[in-house]
Amino acid sequence: MTLFTEQLFADHLTLPYPEAAVVGDAYYAAPVPDLPLRLRIDFAPTIRSGRYDGLRMQVVHMERGRLDTAVLSFAEYGAFEVRDRRHGRAPSHDGYGSFTDWNHSEHAPWIGIDVTRLRLAIDQYVRLWIPGAPPVRTGPPPLTAPVPQARTSQTRTR
Template identity: 75%
Template sequence: MALFTEQLFADHLTLPYPEAAVVGDAYFAAPVPDLPLRLRIDFAPTIYAGRYDGLRLRIVHLDQGPVDTLVLRFADHGAFDTRDRRNGYKQGQGEYGTITDWTRSEHPPWAGISVTRLRAAIDQYVRLWIPGAPPVRTGPPSGIAPAPHQRTSATRAR
């Protein structure tokens, strides 16, 4: 099963970098095109083939190679809290906070992901390493209504 990487980055994470592309299962970007630093994001593997527990971010210098690597674990950023509660997954169990590409499905393995905290962490990391990078929007992706308990007073007034 495909990880639907392009869909994750284009439709859900919606990172604001002017020069970016998905190649295979990795996202590459030049957050500030004039600087020699690039961002690469892919899925962080676990000890099990085809199971991933987060996003691995890398800063790469065009001449000097890799500069830094950070793993943003899905569990640490609440990415699958709703799914894990619904399915009864507990911390320490293999399925908790992970996705797999073992099954055949027309739906991405990360369906239902909450990206707000992941986006904020990506923004903090990129802006630390790449001065002048555009800020990442940290609210819900456009076109997705907030959950009823997250509605603002302006939304309730309608």
């Protein structure tokens, strides 16, 4: 079953890296195109086949290979907090803070994910390892209101 990886990165995480692509179930990016450092993000597997409990990030040097790996746990970053609370799942329950790809559905298995804190963590990680990377927008999009026209007062003289 597909994990809808491209949908997660394009529609939810919306990372600002100029050169990026989803290949299979992994996201690859060159946050700063002139540097030989690349970012790879995929789903972090658990000991159970088809269950994922976070995002695995890797910084890869084009000539030296993998430099670092970090895992962002969905539970630690509250990604499924609302869903798990709604289903009555606590940290000690099976399936808490994770998703499976066992159900063959037309919907992404991670539906309802909250990526706010994950985006912030990705931003911190990338900017630590890849200087000059553009910042990830972590808040709501800025409101764009039309600029009011300046009013001119006209004084009438008789």
